[in-house]
Amino acid sequence: MKSALVVEDIESMAESMTRSLQAVFPDIQVRTAATLASAIQQVNDLLPDIILLDLGLPDGRGSNLLLHRAINEKVWVVITTIFDDDEHLFEALRLGAKGYLLKDDAGDVFNSALAGILEGKPPLSAGIAQRILQTFRPSAQESDLTPREHELLGLVARGYSVQRAAGELGITYNTAASYLKNVYQKLEVNSRAEATRKAIQLGLV
Template sequence: MESKPVLKQGLIVEDQPATAEWLLARAHETFPDLQVSLAANLAQGRKLIAAQRFDVALLDLGLPDGSGLDLIRLLVTEQPDCIRVVTTIYTDDHHVFPALRAGAQGYLLKDQPPHKVSAALQGIVQGEPPLSPTIARRLMAVFSQPESDADEAVRLSPREKQTLTLVAKGWKVSEVAEHMQVTTNTASGYVKSVYRKLDVNNRSEATIEAVRLGLVRTEI
């Protein structure tokens, strides 16, 4: 069975006080019991990450003393189980794709209506990558190919497609193995095969491919 994440500790990194409060309201609206720590810059974010464990992090990219990408990478290394979600105003490729490559598992735009942001955050516990509709459309556009091109999905076996779907939803290899009723080594082999065939290197890139192939449902 799918193991849904239990979110107890949250981190919000945002330099604008009003926006930080807005995000805090969205987080509490979605997860009433979530204990949230606030950081206004890169340095504060690093200190908090070093001091405690987080289940979910909402990270701005443009910070006064650096880039939120550094915090994404730090969390990937130090707290890999923390769900990393970018919250920003940037929709261009120069921000979206570096964030996903760095290890972001979601990308939300702060100019969305509150209920849209809350709904996207709620998707975390449903195993759905939190993507703003604009970003989901952009991913679909970038990775769409003419019908004459070879479809990567055709090259994936049914088991590999299933593995890709589960990995994109945030499942651990052990959970994939249990769900598919195979050994952990076998599930790990499926993951490696999917990464090789799709020419991706991590879960975030695999998620992009799963979105493009229509294996993960997004609200567009």
């Protein structure tokens, strides 16, 4: 890493991030920008190898910088923000951010995350990494359903009565009713309509 741009409107935070970059990449040249307009100008003047990008800037959303035509896959754009919600996180990742660090992770934790770039590791705050994993992991309730319960849920969601679903699955009415009761408990639903919505979410309908 030879050059960096810190896009941050709080001066003390920009100085802290500059020190972190210099500690991890000793020979790096660091520029700073306090606004989106200034950041765009800095990118136009000299495309940096790494950009630490705040999302809340005085003149616009920091994520708009990710749309700049000059920023390509070789540039490490790492979001540095206080926002830890899904909306900000996944918008930034969809636009091409290669990392997402919370400003609370100052000091050694922040530096260690940046150092991972040298090994090709995306810098992610621990809480952010967990949020990303959770998004693609079935909930405990959903994953608790047995294959038979999945099948029964799919049939009920298609409008089958319990009796008809039992016949389709080759089981007794009482067994099917027991399965359905388990499904309701595991998914924490109380009606066929709620169960149907869950079945749609699970891709069973």
